[in-house]
Amino acid sequence: MKLRVLVNPQAGAGNAVRKIPAISRALERVGLTHDVVQTRAPGDARRLLDEARADGVTCVAVVGGDGTLNEVAQAYVDPRGNPIAGPELGLIPAGTGGDFRKTFRLGDGVDEAARRLRDATPRPLDLGALELVADDGSRVVRAFLNIASFGIGGLTDRIVNSTPKWMGGRAAFFSGTLRAMFAYRNAPVRVTVDGTPFHEGPIFNVAVANGRFFGGGMMIAPDADPSDGQFDVVALGDVGRAETLLLSPKIYRGTHPEHAKVHVTRGKVVEAEPLGASARVLIDMDGETPGRLPIRARVLAGALRIRA
Secondary structure (H helix, E strand, C coil): CCCCECCCCCCHHHHHCHHHHHHHHHHHCCCEEEEEEEECCCCCHHHHHHHHCCCCCEEEEEEEEEEHHHHHHHHHEEECCCCCCEEEEEECCCCCCCCCHCCCCCCCCCHHHHHHHHHHCCCCEEEEEEEECCCCCCCCEEECCCCEEHHHHHHHHHHHHCCCCCCHHHHHHHHHHHHHHHHHHEEEEEEECEEEEEEEEECEEEEEEEECCCCCCEECCCCCCCCCCEEEEEEEEECHHHHHHHHHHHHHHHHHEEEEEEEEEEECCCEEEECCCCCCEEECCCCCCCEEEEEEEEEEEEEEEECC
């Protein structure tokens, strides 16, 4: 294995960069030679992944959270959303969120991560290609590893991303969700999955899920499998504030699909558009806020491989 460790020094309020010496020692203990690179600005992880590909690196271990992973994911698709081959991925958690790793039940210790990088059998991992409207009105394609959602999720992310990182992931997302609930009004949308109508009407949130968790530990898609070649699509319909507060504990436990206003399906292509010219429905994508509806999401089955 030719291993490169990619570090976002800002992840986890600086926790990632502080972990570098311990990570290097842990990798050396298990016999893994490696080099270390650090991002210098937002979006730089994509450039570093492109450089790793050109250098013949066979595995990139990402030190950071969901936002860093999302930046890395952009290097696995071209501008049209077609997959590009690249190094295997490894995870060394150190970010604010860390929802993606929960699907794989990964701990956050560096010794565990080092052993996993050495011993794990690489497995295929699906990638989502999301065509959307950026804030400047242009149509762009972005990749996502974990979950893309729209509705209150996009507004929550804008609030969370302006929250001090010292609060920690779960506290920041919980606080951000509460603040968003008082500002958000259920937006009318039309959603189709593989060309079949799925939902039409007001929504609290709709998740297009490759992984199972988002929002700091909410198990929004309890049956999602990031290697099955399909999205799990979870729609929380016209749910009021009081209903949402009662529903929240069930979302953390993953028992919310039993609720009458929650609908779940699976598919390879998800399309959604706002109903009404004035509706502006924001997107959450792996904890980032890239833009708004309308969208078209496609599964890129087995687009990369992960050591997890």
